[in-house]
Amino acid sequence: MSAVPALVFDDVAxxxxxxxxxxxxxxxxxxxxxLALAGANGAGKTTLLRVASGVLRAQxxxxxxxGDPGHALAPRELARRLAVVPQDVSIPFPFRAGEVVLMGRSPHARRFGLDAGEDVARAREAMQRLGILALADRSMLELSGGERQLVVAARAFAQQPKVLLLDEPxxxxxxxRRIELLAHVRDFAAAGGSALVVSHDLELAARxxxxxxxxxxxxxxxxxxxxxxxxxxxxxxxxxxDARVLAGPDGVPLLVPQFPPARADAGGGEIA
Structure with a gap:
């Protein structure tokens, strides 16, 4: 008997x-x-992830x-199966980074709340894995864009989903940090998880x-x-x-874009 697909988009419009x-x-x-998903700006990549996560409903x-229709799953059950790392990280409140990662454990909370031992350990493990444990007590408002992105990625790993949706992570x-994060995604898949990754970096995604x-x-x-x-x-x-595609030494394709010729009327010249 074949395995149930982790995620299926069936004629989604x-x-x-x-x-x-x-x-x-x-x-x-x-x-x-x-599975990496790529395309020009406005191609529908982020929208597709929003449909998968239940933020938008396909018409x-x-x-x-x-195996189950996403729209039929209760939010908590969907969150146990699927975690999202969004492209834009907006947390307008002064939560500490460790608190944000711990939020990833909420789908697994028991009747009377989180398990102070196991859930904190899972959150710390996820931060340690991404090399951001030192940020645990820092306010999200103090962090750089890259640091916030890693915190949200750690939250997704702490959630222990079966499927990861990553939008330009x-x-x-x-x-x-790019290489390290994608290596963790690869480890996640090697352990049986599945990942749908939106990326503009085709060569890095191809690896x-x-x-x-x-x-x-x-x-x-x-x-x-x-x-x-x-x-x-x-x-x-x-x-x-237009681009030439070369075979890299390890078999991964390398792109050589063909730039249009320079225009003589594109500006420049002497400054008065």
Whole structure:
């Protein structure tokens, strides 16, 4: 008997106002798999994650989380199965970083609240894993954008979900932190979890994902192993760019964008 998919988008469509943001998206995320999602700005990537997390409801089609329709799951049960690392981290109150990570344990709270021993230990473990335990007593309002992003990622790991949804999780991180965070996502998948990662960094995503899906104007235009998807035809359709694709020494594709020629009327010249 085959394993139940971790996450399924079945012909998902959504219109926001007059704009059709998602147009019949069908994707499947297997247990233990990392699927990267890429596309131009406005392609529908973040909207798709919001539909998966229950923030938005598809007008057609269905999202299934571990075999059950996501919209039919109680919020607490959905949070036990699925955790989100959003692109924009906005926590306008002076919570300490450790308190924010501990919030990830709320889906597992017993009738009379969190377990002071186990839940605190899980939260500390997640912060230790991401190298931010020293931030535990710092106010979120004092932290840099990258530090806040790592705190929210630690909250998601502390939640112990089966599925992680990550929306540009490395956007505010330096190169070392980017590599470390994605390595933790890879470890999460190796332990049986599944991750859907939105990323603009195709080359870095290709190093950790099992498959890559490209979105263009709300539709999936290509999905498969990174080496098959990162081809000039699909890059042109998804991003509107021309690029050469080289094979890296470890087999991971490398992109060489073709820049348009410089324009003589683009400004510059002498300063009066």
């Amino acid at each position: 959504l219109r926001l106002g007059v704009r059709e943001v998602l147009r019949g998206v069908s994707l499947e995320l297997a247990p233990g798999e990392i 057609r089609g269905e999202v299934r989380v571990l 490395t956007a505010h991180l330096d190169l070392r 950790v994902c099992d498959r890559l899906a490209l979105l263009a104007e709300g539709e999936v235009v290509a999905v498969g192993p990174p080496a098959e998807v990162m081809q000039p035809r699909w890059l042109r359709e998804a991003f509107g760019i």
